[in-house]
Amino acid sequence: MEIYDGEFIAELEAVAKRVRSHSITMIYRAGSGHPGGSLSGVDVMVALYFHIMKHDPNRPDWPERDRFVLSKGHAAPSLYAVLSEAKYFPEKELETLRKLGSRLQGHPCMRKTPGVEMSTGSLGHGLAAGNGMALAAKLDRKLYRIYVLCGDGEMDVGETWEAAMLASHYKLDNITMYLDRNKLQLDGPTEKIMSLEPLADKWKAFGWHVIEINGHSMKEIIQATNEARGVKGRPTVIICHTIKGKGVSYMEGSLHFHGKAPTDEEYKQAMKELGTADQ
Amino acid sequence: MTWKWESQREQYGRALVELGKERSDIVVLDADLSSSTRTADFASAFPERFFNCGIAEQNMIDTAAGLAASGKTVFASTFAVFGTGRCYDQIRQSVAYPKLNIKIVASHAGITVGGDGASHQIIEDIALMRVLPNMAVIVPVDSNETYKVIKTVAKTETPVYVRIGRADVPTVTDKDTPFEMNKAKVMRDGMDVTLIGCGIMVSKCLEAAEELAKHGIDARVINLHTIKPLDEKTIVKAARETGGVVTAEEHSVMMGMGSAVAMCLVENFHVPMKRVGIPDVFGESGACNELMEKYGLTMENIVEAAHDVLKRKK
Known part of the structure; x- marks a missing residue:
């Protein structure tokens, strides 16, 4: 099977590394943004856009395309970097993040950026929006699938659980949610701010098929997604155990970089670690 | 003056069923109040295109957004007090900002809700909706106009808030009076x-x-x-x-x-x-x-x- 091919996985990992580098560069240049949460979900997004999803950068509105909703909208830089790597728009445009007149808003805007499926940023909306798309697919007897990436901080939001009930009630087996379990939210560790555990049991109780993986392993992301595709009559959540700030040593597991751009020195260090110091 | 008093909600239900027959892209959402808002009429006629979201208005509005982003013309209904204030963030972020094809038709607006009292008498919904960019706000005058408003807004592709009441209201227009949106x-x-x-x-x-x-x-x-x-x-x-x-x-x-x-x-x-x-x-x-x-x-x-x-x- 191709997906277990070492070289293929290495290619995805190389894309992920570039996406991390772009994300940090964009935030550094913009002078603001959310590096920590941008980095933790990169691998899921890369696996989706470079292996899992049917999509066409030349036709962002292709009706048969799979849809991706970034519910944790503050990870916008990495979504933009992925979309640019996937050729939805030129890499050069990444420099415009958060700048006046840019198509790349601080949080995703579906009316401005090609490839962005839903405007997000206010947390806890993405799963419900994804459900709407999944209902539409069922109504139209279309086979496209919906993928939603949520942050674990969004598990605090009541609407997340309303949407969890709806997906289960309407047997939406065409939606898969990735839960970026990086265990940190703005004010501190999730378990200190608002206890989430036992998280897997909660989703099971809501009628979802639950898979837990290492969210930085391309192989595990792809395997879990394949498993989700085979589940009939109920939605699947893939709890991705991740590290906030993954890929930049001093950002990993750091609360400090939830919503702060790196300094000049920190930026240089990050580029060195991501192997793009020359760029 | 003596008036004939008629129900706006009944005409909303009737217009929705007609729209359902005419167009397959019409979908309707409600939040456990379909028998009151009269979306139940549509639900009986087109059960596969009606989604009850339970008592979860925030969820209903975001679900509507996903449906609208997938090409559907969505009518989302509940009482005005819940359909505006309770899900304001969802309307702002997922309806108005992305300018999606969602019609929020809210019943039981205003003080004429009567016995339910202040908790249910929303008297600030027009204010809340009209400050949102991209949102149109319409208050049909009577039952005849309600029918025409629904048929008219279904032809638009942008967000509209339609406010109707619980009680029967005096009929001041004819069935044939033309309705022109945006024109007093x-x-x-x-x-x-x-x-x-x-x-x-x-x-x-x-x-x-x-x-x-x-x-x-x-x-x-x-x-x-x-x-x-x-x-x-x-x-x-x-x-x-x-x-x-x-x-x-x-x-x-x-x-x-x-x-x-x-x-x-x-x-x-x-x-x-x-x-x-x-x-x-x-x-x-x-x-x-x-x-x-x-x-x-x-x-x-x-x-x-x-x-x-x-x-x-x-």
Whole structure:
């Protein structure tokens, strides 16, 4: 099977590394943004856009395309970097993040950026929006699938659980949610701010098929997604155990970089670690 | 004047079922109030295109957004108090900002909800909706107009908030009266003063005009069904020609229809003006007519306001 091919996985990992580098560069240049949460979900997004999803950068509105909703909208830089790597728009445009007149808003805007499926940023909306798309697919007897990436901080939001009930009630087996379990939210560790555990049991109780993986392993992301595709009559959540700030040593597991751009020195260090110091 | 009183909700239900027959892209959402909002009529006719979201209005609005982003024309209904305030963030982020094809048709608006009391009597929904960019706001005047509004907004592709009531309302238009979105309707011509109403208050304006006529005062009456975008042309013309304006709405005088008219006139053509509406207070339980009286929404209140305006005219 191709997906277990070492070289293929290495290619995805190389894309992920570039996406991390772009994300940090964009935030550094913009002078603001959310590096920590941008980095933790990169691998899921890369696996989706470079292996899992049917999509066409030349036709962002292709009706048969799979849809991706970034519910944790503050990870916008990495979504933009992925979309640019996937050729939805030129890499050069990444420099415009958060700048006046840019198509790349601080949080995703579906009316401005090609490839962005839903405007997000206010947390806890993405799963419900994804459900709407999944209902539409069922109504139209279309086979496209919906993928939603949520942050674990969004598990605090009541609407997340309303949407969890709806997906289960309407047997939406065409939606898969990735839960970026990086265990940190703005004010501190999730378990200190608002206890989430036992998280897997909660989703099971809501009628979802639950898979837990290492969210930085391309192989595990792809395997879990394949498993989700085979589940009939109920939605699947893939709890991705991740590290906030993954890929930049001093950002990993750091609360400090939830919503702060790196300094000049920190930026240089990050580029060195991501192997793009020359760029 | 004696009126025939008819249900707006019934016409909403009827229009939805017709739309369902005509178009396969119409889907309807409700939040456990479908028998009250009358989306239940659509649910029985097209069960596969009706989604009850339970008592979860925030979830309903975001689900609507996903459906609209996938090419559906979505009608989402519940009581106005829950369909605006409770899910304001969802409407702002996922309906108005992305300018999606969602029609929020909210029933049980205003003080005429009656016995349920202040918790259910939303008197600030027009204010909440009209400050949102991309959102149109329509208050159908009666049952006939409700039907036409629903059929008309279904042809648009952008967000619309439609406000209807619980109680039957006086029928002031005919089945054949054309409805033109964004265009205020002059219901009665007059040159001395203009009475601008929306919803149930248009009938009170017409009654007030009759009363004023007895004293030789010739009042113009306008049905301002579309509060946003505002038909400034008709409003300014009326102000210019009559020299005084009274507005009447079943809504708080803070930032409702009257405020929209006042802002328009302050910037375009300054005339003496008075706003009839619910003062800046919450309502309470009571019968419709008792509440209308207590909170200043009667024909007499409009007549009095007209006299006040006439006194201030140069």
